Amino acid sequence: MASAKQEAHWNDTKGLMRITLAIWFFFSIVIFMFGHDLNSVKVPLLGYPLSYYMTAQGSLAAFVILIFWFAGKQEAIDRKHGFSDAERTED
């Protein structure tokens, strides 16, 4: 069975996974459930219709930022529990 340390690490990891996938779900699915209605909103400054903008640029950019953020958070979790391998480069 997993040690208590491993359990704690995995619980934090699961929590981060849920938050990350919730944000992912919002940008990939929730917005486009209302694609028709949201399209009447204009994006400030840029002037694109909102849903058009999200599918052409907005959600894509959100994913990029989300994965970098996720990687940073997960590295912090790994370090907190002493399971980081960032320094290890065996070959």
Next chain:
Amino acid sequence: MFKGKFIDNLPKIYGLYTGGFALFFIIMMIAEKNGASAKSIGVMFLSFTIAIYALIGVLSRTMQVSEYYVAGREVPTVFNGMATAADWMSGASFVAMAGGIYYGGYTYMAFLVGWTGGYVLVSTLLAPYLRKFGCYTVPDFIGTRYGGNIARLCAVVVLVLASFTYVTAQINATGTIASRALDIPFTSGVWIGLVSILLCSMLGGMRAVTWTQVAQYIVLIVAYLLPIFWISWKSGFGIFPHFQLGEEVAKIAALEAQFGLVKNSAAAIKAAGVPGGLSYISVPHSAAPAGAMAAWKYISLAICMMVGTASLPHILMRYFTTPNVTSARRSVAWSLFFIFLLYFSAPMLATLSKIQLIDPSLPTSIIGKPIDQVMAIEWVKNWIHVKQAFIADFNKDGILQLNEWFMRGDVVVLATPEVAGLPYVVSGLVAAGGMAAAMSTADGLILAIANALSHDIYYKMIDPKADVRTRLLVARILLVVIGALGAYIASMRLTSILGAVAWAFDFAMSGLFFPLVLGVWWKRATRQGAIAGMVLGLASGTAYLVHVAPAFNNNTPWLGIDHLRFGIIGAIVCLVAMVVVSLATEEPDSATQKMVDEVRIPSGRSILGKH
């Protein structure tokens, strides 16, 4: 000037390479000014870039198993990101995507969200854990986690089916581009494409493919972005079109209302003799269709592409090549960043291309002009001549209406530089970029198939005592055979590029997504459960595809789940079968559970081997 290890010199080497490519571009510009023909410039672009890739491929040759299968697990984070981006962006992304957006509008752009959002799943659910596992191939993970040759074999079957569907489309694309640029028959183009692909991969396996893919990424991203910025600036739409086309998008919507989006009847199109594969604008550019069904069609397509992304072996195996788990995770983020650069530009190219053709106030416009005048324009003549464009004067008024102009989607990428009056050297660059995109994806796919067959079938099942020489020889022979088979099928031109590409995602998600994810995230998942999931998922998905695909039985799709979305059926069946059968069978032994615990933490030795 290059001291120390190859890996430490990468930024220098690729910096030099990029500089050399820029120099080559300038030389070609000068050659064009001095009267070099358009054709010879195209030939130069293709042969110069392919020669470089082949050189990298030969220099990266190896006789070591871990270098052949996983590039020695020493590819730095950012470079692996570039290689993955090239691996990912296929001929379809490069050549067909902007055209798809041009004709499909908002609805089509579900592909953009799907092909980027999938990386969130890759990074949170899979890539770091598969790297910790230390496998050589994706079936290697299935085979070790669940145990037994049957599970391994099922994974190989799904991998081969999904990747092979994909690879024929890529070889087809290399053939199309080579035949156009070199002015040779399509079939010869396909075989030239294949030889170029094999030169990049055969001697060095994953190691060679990695370093050529980085080189190919640089060519393809320059070839995609440079024309977009140039066109936008030259035609007065602003220097950074991504943030400046709001007015143009609104203008297109206004013009659509003014002209009316007329649907031509199939009979009228046939009677006018429009060549196959050409389209006309009949769907709004930015408007999102109303209703729950329209929203579901968008979302279901995005889901299929996202889940499919997270199940495609040729992408997952790129993350086996990084030095450690942390760098695998970070590398996913870089991959998506490099992919994003192209994907968020494609809608801008579609917008620029459309406004230039349909806005009567612009000099480049053709809609609303007398047809005999349009027919006299040089680029229109050329593309009509090769049957990539067509004019059908349905209402016989001698004026070109929106629904009377037919064009192949690919032409958006290939001809927009010409329409905007850019020098021909840009078209040569675009051809080289398309070739790089198709070659890099084909390389990754052929290698994924050949590696699964040589490692999982030959080495793990048939001859576990085979020595290194034999293993690598078998791997290379399989590579050539798979490539030749793909080229042979591509040369018969059976499928359109994009239909086949979407199918690969659906096949992969039907059979592999849940066995991979639950293998890490659910300790209770058993061998029997995984086998049931893979077999029933793939079988039900395939049966549904045959049921609805227009090319097969062509039945009415259930709940709008058509042949592009059949993975939804396959993946749900896979999940249910896997959970039910797992719970009905005995839980995995303690050694397997301990292995899963180890996979979940980044530190410590990998599960397989010393890496």
